[in-house]
Amino acid sequence: MDITYTTERNFTKDDVRELFSSVGWVSANYPKRLLAALMGSSMVFTAWKGVHLAGLVRVLDDGSMTAYVHYVLVDPEYQGHGIAGHLMSMVKDHYKDYLYVEVMPEESRNASFYQQHGFSIMQDGIAMQTVNDNFAD
Template sequence: MIEYKRVKDFTEEQLEDLFLSVDWFSGKFPAKLRIAFQNSSKVVSAWDDIKLVGLIRGLDDSVWQATIDCLLVNPQYQGYGIASTLVNSLLQDYKDFLYVEVVPDEKKNVSFYQKHGFEIMDEGTPLQFKGSGWK
């Protein structure tokens, strides 16, 4: 049975295992991930007993705008609605905000977010700058 928690204190090993399970490059930097999640506005995680199997985090200014920065579920646990539960939980936290944005990590994930009420923006282009801290 999957349990959902609102905690920010993960071990480096838990984060490394989850991020590398989905082949995210950032999994190679578990110490940075640990600090990033401790400093995040909102975090919802999914657990199978003591194993971290899913995670979402939101970054926000507390009233106006929020961004879903990452959503990941261990491939062994995908297909059971964990990602949807994580998104819906975070969106509930942000129901009174004016904007909640997400930039999916892959185009194939766009339809997932559309099923949860997100719309493709008519204007704007997502851009990214990778700082030297990730080299």
């Protein structure tokens, strides 16, 4: 499969809305904020099939020691072709001089994917969040 990978943020609000919708993420309902969040992120690694945004990884970092992989997603139409793995390799290469690269999968079924890419489950670690019920685009 002919996929182009980049860290350039040349995606549009419609591109990200379509990608996030393809995997059923609620973030797709807030395309304006989603685009702003991606533009304000430390790094965004993307995969393109022609002009179609096929996958994306968002990373937040402190500029020195720790980077957090916030999410990894690939349009179901393009899953199974190694896109997410390639994007994770780009993340690990970019952050090779950091002490920690961390990820907190929201679904335990995704843990094996991260383990395949060198991540290990943190002893006594747990993901937590609060949700703002008044959030709007």
